[in-house]
Amino acid sequence: MIEDKNPQRTSIAQLGEFGLIDHLTRNFDVTQESTLKSIGDDAAVLDFKNKKVVVSTDLLIEGVHFDLAYMPLKHLGYKAVVVNVSDICAMNAKPTQITVSVAVSNRFPLEALEELFEGITHAAKEYKVDVIGGDTTSSQKGLIISITAIGEADEDEIVYRNGAKQTDLLVVTGDIGAAYMGLQVLEREKQVFQVNPNNQPDLDPYTYLVERQLKPEARKDVRTLLHALEIKPTSMIDISDGLSSEIIHICKQSKVGCNLYEDKLPLDPQFISTCEEFNIDSTTVAINGGEDYELLFTIDINDFNKIKGNPNFSIIGHMTEESEGIHLVTRANTKIALKARGWDALSE
Numbered sequence: 001m002i003e004d005k006n007p008q009r010t011s012i013a014q015l016g017e018f019g020l021i022d023h024l025t026r027n028f029d030v031t032q033e034s035t036l037k038s039i040g041d042d043a044a045v046l047d048f049k050n051k052k053v054v055v056s057t058d059l060l061i062e063g064v065h066f067d068l069a070y071m072p073l074k075h076l077g078y079k080a081v082v083v084n085v086s087d088i089c090a091m092n093a094k095p096t097q098i099t100v101s102v103a104v105s106n107r108f109p110l111e112a113l114e115e116l117f118e119g120i121t122h123a124a125k126e127y128k129v130d131v132i133g134g135d136t137t138s139s140q141k142g143l144i145i146s147i148t149a150i151g152e153a154d155e156d157e158i159v160y161r162n163g164a165k166q167t168d169l170l171v172v173t174g175d176i177g178a179a180y181m182g183l184q185v186l187e188r189e190k191q192v193f194q195v196n197p198n199n200q201p202d203l204d205p206y207t208y209l210v211e212r213q214l215k216p217e218a219r220k221d222v223r224t225l226l227h228a229l230e231i232k233p234t235s236m237i238d239i240s241d242g243l244s245s246e247i248i249h250i251c252k253q254s255k256v257g258c259n260l261y262e263d264k265l266p267l268d269p270q271f272i273s274t275c276e277e278f279n280i281d282s283t284t285v286a287i288n289g290g291e292d293y294e295l296l297f298t299i300d301i302n303d304f305n306k307i308k309g310n311p312n313f314s315i316i317g318h319m320t321e322e323s324e325g326i327h328l329v330t331r332a333n334t335k336i337a338l339k340a341r342g343w344d345a346l347s348e
Contacts, residue, residue: 011110028124058146067190076116077123079215083218085127085149091160098150102134164251167318171299173312174266175271175294177289178268182213209274237296240291243287246296257327263331264317265287287341
C-alpha cells in the first residue's frame with residue numbers, strides 16, 4: 001500500500017547461491033556456548049552436554065500465511081523467527097539456535113531479501129538465538145520461508161501437552177484475539193486501497209491490533225516468571241491456531257475435559273471496540289482467531305495462590321473428567337461444546 005516508486009534492484013543472479021548466502025548471513029553473530037560451528041560447513045555442530053534438545057520447524061508461504069500487500073518484508077522476517085521460537089517456549093525450553101531456508105522467485109531483487117534478513121537478524125538478536133544454517137533456492141510461486149528452531153532444557157523442565165490432570169487450572173498469558181482483528185483491519189484497508197490507490201490507510205486507531213498481527217512476540221519471559229513463582233505447568237501449548245483448537249489439543253492428549261469461562265477471557269479494550277465496529281462477536285474471535293503466540297498451560301490447583309492476581313496470567317478455566325467433555329461456559333452460565341474453529345492449513 002505504501003510503496004517506494006524507484007527502489008534499487010540488484011539481481012540475485014549476480015551473486016550466485018553461495019555469494020547470496022555470504023551476503024545475507026554476514027550480520028549473524030554467535031552468542032550461545034552450545035554453538036560449536038554455525039554457517040559455513042556441511043552441517044552445524046551443537047554441544048548441549050547434559051541438556052535435552054528441543055526442535056521445531058514451520059513453513060510460511062506467500063498467499064497462504066502472509067500477504068505482501070501489507071506485510072513489510074522486515075516484519076515478515078521477524079515474525080518468521082517468532083512463530084518458531086514460540087514453539088520452543090511452549091515446551092518450557094530456552095531457544096538457542098535457528099536455521100533459515102528461503103525459496104524466492106525472480107521478482108524479488110537482492111534489496112528485498114536484505115530487508116527480509118534484516119528482520120530475521122533483529123529477531124535473532126532480540127531472542128538471543130544463533131542462526132546456524134539453512135538453504136536458499138528458487139521458487140515458481142513467490143516467497144517461501146522455512147525456519148527450524150532449536151532449544152535446550154533439563155529433562156525435568158520440559159512440559160508436554162499430555163500432562164494435564166482433572167481439577168488443574170487453565171491459564172493463559174497476555175490477551176487473545178488481537179492478532180486476528182489486526183488482520184481484519186489490514187484486509188479491509190487493502191480492499192479500500194485496491195479501489196482507490198490514492199487513499200492511504202489510517203491505522204492509528206488500530207496500532208495495537210496491527211502490531212499483534214505484523215510483529216508478534218514469543219513469550220520467552222514466561223519460563224523465567226514461572227520458575228520464580230516455583231510453578232511447573234502440567235501441560236503447555238502456544239496459541240497459534242486459536243484458543244479453542246489449543247484447548248482441544250491439550251484435552252485430547254491429556255485425556256481430560258475442560259470448562260472454559262467466557263467472562264474470564266483476557267481481552268484488550270482496542271480489540272473489543274474494533275469487534276464492535278466490525279460487528280463481530282468478541283468471544284468468537286478470541287477463542288478462534290489464532291496467531292496470538294501467547295502460552296496456554298495448566299497448573300495444579302494447589303498452585304492457585306502462587307499465580308492469582310499476577311498481571312502476566314489469567315486463569316480462564318479448569319480441567320474436568322474426560323467424560324464431561326470440553327465446554328465454553330457463557331456469561332449466562334450456559335454450556336456450549338467447544339469446537340476447533342481456528343486456523344487449519346489444509347482446509348478448503
